[in-house]
Amino acid sequence: MNKALYQLTIAGESAVMVYFEQKMAADIAGLVRQAAPLIRQALGPHLLELLPSYASVMVVFNPFSCDHFQVQQLLTQALSSLTAGNNQPGRCIELPVYYSEQSGPDLALIAKTKQLSIDEVITLHQQQRYQVYAIGFAPGFAYLGAVAEQLAMPRLATPRAKVPRGAVAIADRQTAVYPAVSPGGWNLIGLCPTPMFQPHSEPAMPLAVGDEVQFVAISKQQFLALGGQL
Amino acid sequence: MSHFSVVNPGVLSLIQDQGRFGYSQLGLTNGGPLDAGSANWANALLGNNANASVIECSIGGLQLKAHGASSFCVTGASLSLTVNGKPTAMWRSHSVQAGDIIELGMVSQGLRAYLAVAGGFGLTPHFGSTATVMREGIGGLQQNGGKLQAGDILPITVSAPLPGRQLAPALQPGFNYSNGLSLRIVEGYQQQLFSSVQRQRFYLNRYTVTPQADRMGVKLSGPAIQCASHSLLSEGICYGAVQIPPDGQPIVLLNDRQTLGGYPKIGSVLSLDCWQLAQAPAGTLLQFVKIDPQQAHNALLLHQARYQRLLATINAAGAADDHP
Numbered sequence: 001m002n003k004a005l006y007q008l009t010i011a012g013e014s015a016v017m018v019y020f021e022q023k024m025a026a027d028i029a030g031l032v033r034q035a036a037p038l039i040r041q042a043l044g045p046h047l048l049e050l051l052p053s054y055a056s057v058m059v060v061f062n063p064f065s066c067d068h069f070q071v072q073q074l075l076t077q078a079l080s081s082l083t084a085g086n087n088q089p090g091r092c093i094e095l096p097v098y099y100s101e102q103s104g105p106d107l108a109l110i111a112k113t114k115q116l117s118i119d120e121v122i123t124l125h126q127q128q129r130y131q132v133y134a135i136g137f138a139p140g141f142a143y144l145g146a147v148a149e150q151l152a153m154p155r156l157a158t159p160r161a162k163v164p165r166g167a168v169a170i171a172d173r174q175t176a177v178y179p180a181v182s183p184g185g186w187n188l189i190g191l192c193p194t195p196m197f198q199p200h201s202e203p204a205m206p207l208a209v210g211d212e213v214q215f216v217a218i219s220k221q222q223f224l225a226l227g228g229q230l
Numbered sequence: 231m232s233h234f235s236v237v238n239p240g241v242l243s244l245i246q247d248q249g250r251f252g253y254s255q256l257g258l259t260n261g262g263p264l265d266a267g268s269a270n271w272a273n274a275l276l277g278n279n280a281n282a283s284v285i286e287c288s289i290g291g292l293q294l295k296a297h298g299a300s301s302f303c304v305t306g307a308s309l310s311l312t313v314n315g316k317p318t319a320m321w322r323s324h325s326v327q328a329g330d331i332i333e334l335g336m337v338s339q340g341l342r343a344y345l346a347v348a349g350g351f352g353l354t355p356h357f358g359s360t361a362t363v364m365r366e367g368i369g370g371l372q373q374n375g376g377k378l379q380a381g382d383i384l385p386i387t388v389s390a391p392l393p394g395r396q397l398a399p400a401l402q403p404g405f406n407y408s409n410g411l412s413l414r415i416v417e418g419y420q421q422q423l424f425s426s427v428q429r430q431r432f433y434l435n436r437y438t439v440t441p442q443a444d445r446m447g448v449k450l451s452g453p454a455i456q457c458a459s460h461s462l463l464s465e466g467i468c469y470g471a472v473q474i475p476p477d478g479q480p481i482v483l484l485n486d487r488q489t490l491g492g493y494p495k496i497g498s499v500l501s502l503d504c505w506q507l508a509q510a511p512a513g514t515l516l517q518f519v520k521i522d523p524q525q526a527h528n529a530l531l532l533h534q535a536r537y538q539r540l541l542a543t544i545n546a547a548g549a550a551d552d553h554p
Contacts, residue, residue, distance in 0.1 A: 010418040012498030013526040015468035017419065022463055051254040051466035053490055058254075058466025063530050068523045134464055136490030139257040139366050143464070180367075197256070199356065199368060205256055 140197025
């Protein structure tokens with residue numbers, strides 16, 4: 001019964017992929033969120049790395065304490081309690097955003113392309129809670145989705161050499177907050193003053209895979225008061 | 231506390247320990263020595279913990295000055311090693327006194343050399359590891375992902391000189407790849423997306439190491455491999471994974487790879503062979519050899535058993551004769 005929910009595939013000498021149905025969807029993200037602690041508990045000290053993403057969990061084990069046979073057994077046992085549709089909602093984290101043409105240089109382009117007003121773009125971006133599907137690309141970079149169809153914008157043809165820290169951005173039906181200054185090709189719509197990755201703090205990140213995010217518009221004054229920089 | 235200072239960092243010198251594990255869910259990669267086999271020997275010959283911090287010197291040129299008595303050992307890529315200008319053997323522990331200058335020349339075979347000191351460099355871990363990942367700004371001497379620079383101070387923890395111990399030349403790994411290199415690969419991930427014709431092409435042809443090779447991975451060139459699908463949901467990438475981007479030219483992903491990726495992967499290269507790949511210069515010819523997961527596990531355990539046996543022999547033999 002549960003077998004149909006996932007599939008185990010070898011990835012390397014000491015790595016296994018737990019694959020779910022390959023789609024970006026809240027119910028699949030719910031299965032990933034259910035599976036991660038079950039796997040952590042079942043593998044115990046054998047586990048070196050556990051990496052959840054959109055529709056998979058990568059499991060890396062210590063090859064000097066167990067092998068693929070044993071890991072497959074442990075995973076099959078642990079995942080037998082997975083239940084579709086039985087997903088506890090994750091935490092919901094509110095992230096403030098200063099949306100403006102000053103802080104979001106691509107707002108006007110999105111509005112024009114999608115035949116919306118700038119205010120409509122800002123409202124649509126806040127209109128739903130987003131799922132944290134994956135964290136990667138750079139430390140603290142969280143892939144959030146799914147953005148309303150009306151806001152889906154392709155990546156820029158030429159990526160910017162320098163996207164500012166805290167930039168809130170859209171690419172296709174995904175959105176994200178850049179944790180640090182980096183090159184990037186996503187469309188920028190605002191700035192978030194909340195640090196997304198602090199390498200010398202505990203916890204280093206406000207978000208984890210499985211959480212939900214609600215963006216909330218703030219004024220320029222509030223942005224500056226929260227430590228934001230323009 | 232005593233220390234070594236960096237007189238010249240050479241081409242690229244980075245602090246590494248065995249790597250950073252358990253933080254991939256924050257987007258942090260593993261890091262660690264590209265040739266872990268050589269790095270392990272540098273620590274082992276000094277009696278260090280296997281996770282002690284070492285310096286990975288790529289291409290060569292590192293110069294250090296000792297500011298107290300200690301012992302050190304250099305392993306990995308062949309290069310001319312001197313102490314105060316006097317030729318000194320690699321794969322062997324040596325004692326140094328305050329004022330001594332250790333100099334690594336340029337590599338002649340292989341690409342990365344490892345320098346360890348007795349007791350390891352005394353550095354503060356960052357996310358559980360001192361491994362330097364420049365792209366992430368994580369780890370290293372200042373916990374900011376920085377490479378070593380002239381004037382850097384590297385604290386050392388043990389000052390008592392240790393007896394010289396060496397790995398006999400016949401037992402040292404070789405880095406001569408003029409006859410090519412075989413990479414054993416465990417098939418996995420999206421292997422079913424590659425047709426049998428494409429898989430045959432992958433195993434029957436030779437690929438060349440290109441200059442696009444760094445701590446993230448090694449791009450190869452050769453007959454292009456086609457895949458039934460190019461766009462996947464991003465997923466975890468393990469060490470050694472062989473990614474096939476739309477141009478069909480394989481990339482073997484190493485220590486500093488991005489944690490997630492969406493290109494199809496045909497399988498993963500055995501760790502023992504990734505260490506060799508990281509020592510292979512551009513132009514080296516490669517051939518992939520398919521092994522099953524049981525053979526891969528056997529190879530790892532046999533390697534570990536051989537390593538432990540050699541180490542036990544060296545420990546029992548004690549100090550090597552202390553003359554050149």
